Amino acid sequence: MNLTERTEITRQIAVEAGQLARDYFRQIDTLKIEKKGHQDFVSAADREVEVLVRRRLAEHFPEDAIVGEEHAPTEGSSGFTWVIDPIDGTTNFVNAIPAWVVVIAGVKNGQTCIGVIHDPCHDETFVAVRGEGARLNGHPISVPRDLTLRDGSVAVGHSNRIASEATARLVAAILNAGGLFHRNASGALSLAYVAAGRLLGYSEAHMNAWDCLAGQLLVAEAGGKVEAQDADQMIANGGRVIVGAPRVFDDLVRLYEAALVPSPSE
Template sequence: MHRDSDKAVEICRKAGQLALDYFRNRDDLEIETKGPQDWVTEADRNVELLIRDELAKAWPDDGIVGEEHAAAVGQSGYRWVIDPIDGTANFVSGIPVWCVVLAGVAEGRTQLGVIHDPIHDETFVATRGGGATVNGKQMHVAKDVPIDAGTISIGFSNRAEARNTVPVIDDLLTAGAKFHRNASGAITLAYVAAGRLLGYMEEHMNAWDCLAGQLLIYEAGGRIEDQDADGMIDRGGRVIAGAPQVFAQLQDIASARWTAPD
């Protein structure tokens, strides 16, 4: 089931400009706390509304699932999954590490993924079977870099427990890897796809944070765990992804510490 990736990119870039305007005037933002280390702002809500409006114009029969608003049921069998601002904690703190995320899902698989970073003007795009690009240039995961010569990123949120994550960090450091976290899981997954990081691990992610990035990594020659996208939309799940030469090692570390994926 095909959707025009150029149109999806256009929508994300338009949303990114709105988010950037809010970021530059963030001292005036209304900020609400959803939970520990979990915030939402008027920027999140309004950027998502813009994306929803643009998607409805382009593909009126498609469903929409977003982080900040109720799901819209579609008739086509195709669903869009939105994170208007991934990295809200960074956003409200003035840290320039956040992005707009859009994934298209059909037949239980992510078919299209866009991650747009307005700060650095980088747009990461993948289509199933069509490869992955950053600003139109083909990208690939890191090749021939062992775990003790690269960096693995670990995500953490209030959906997981620190006592489960700390041993994983210890295992990675023991294996010789460097440890990285930037509080935006989506942009980190994009960096794995671009070969900037070797891999990514998180005990639990929501679909809007990970589906686009997982497709980017897969289409850039990396490996991801085989998960049903519809199940991820419903429940979320663990995310292990990386370059082929480190993926099995990351899975082994995760399997010793975390529950298996659905």
Template sequence: SILCKYFANSRLMIFSINNCIILCTRRDLPMSIEIRAEKAVEIANEAGIFALGFFQRVGSLEIEDKGPQDFVSEADKAVETFVRAEISKHFPQDGIVGEEHAPLASQSGYTWVIDPIDGTTNFINAIPAWTVVIALVKDGITEAGVIYDPIHREMFSAVRGAGAILNQNPLICDANTSLTRGTIGTGFSNRVSTKGIQKLLNIIFDRGGMYHRNASGALSLAYVAAGRLLGYVEEHMNAWDCLAGQLIVNESGGRVEIQDADEMITHGGRVVVGSSGVFDQLKAMADEAFEG
């Protein structure tokens, strides 16, 4: 068995592997990043509790249509307002980009990228598969990411160069995988044609694979890091849906198609992540499905 403990105010990690204690040194993280990363976990936890209150009375929520298969509820707006207020209280010079409200420019160089409820369609239909997502970006690089599933009390988090954890346990993305012995997560955005996802599914089947869609891209990315899914492919994702998950996968030992985080904030883009055992195949499948 493997257990891991991060010490918030030190550079040390302690691993216990089969009762043998191993002391490791973390990347020399700037304190400004460590403080923000710890606060991101706290805020995600509080936001998750807040969101649960809405979920428990989901039948009475006000819901608006933003487009086909794209919704926003009063819960999304309220939870994002809460997260923004907490960030601004502790880091008033930081920028904020969220799904539901106007962006706030950064004066510190740090930008928080948030999705108050990723999986709104699930949320408004009382399906327990949704998350609170927070990423921290500086100079085009995601420095910290949090994906919190309050239904199952699972907190996926990572700091660049310091590994990824699920609650207090290290996340390790198993490299010993194959397309025929697991499931590939997929998603669809109404910002692109349906042709790409239709072609991708056919390719997955032709390669002997199987697909999974849970309508929360962030949760699927977290599941890749945890080894529950082989990988995840989507033609277009917004930054608030994917930046945190991409970092968590990368820090768990998985592989990620790298993009500039600032470009993703501005335009969104394709996302391909996976275990090292299947990543190259997934990228080739995405190239074939989404060509042109």
């Protein structure tokens, strides 16, 4: 089965999973919610949606490995690994904010080959295939090639692995450089918005693979700039994520690296 065929099946699985998640979202007042850590929630919806995605992937690709946020990894023999976030933006989800997505990425030989991000609340499906471009609901998308930091908004994620002061410095630096900052509490959705040209860039000090691999491929295939990373290493350890439009990326890296230098009092 070629990548295009795999991708279409993945898209269908993401849409089906999104329908299930949306059903839970409509009954949010009755949903059991647990707190894993500071601003880190998990619900029955997260677990059940991941079970559905895993089951569908296993039906179509029984020899592939599967890694997800909420359940233990499943080993495979094909060399192909599926990476799942059943609901990215769970804090939004549990607070009835319609800014969350289903995320599925396909990885082989250290490269993300397939990226699908489905937004059920707005009926938007972002799809990328390595070497074949990026699409939104079947239509090609691209990042703006001529816009600078002063021409739009940059999304900023926050990781509990760094001091909050560092994130605040980055936000201030973006504002001082003439840009605007945006945060919607879903890293995957923000990355999809960069690919679609709605945002000019995104940065976060540490993301897990299920949050970022699909979105990074979307940005790259839409003509944006993405830091080179080994997808297998990201699956194992996670890492920093910086992406941007061509004339924004270098400035965002510079601002990010300056902001994360700790002050003497930290």
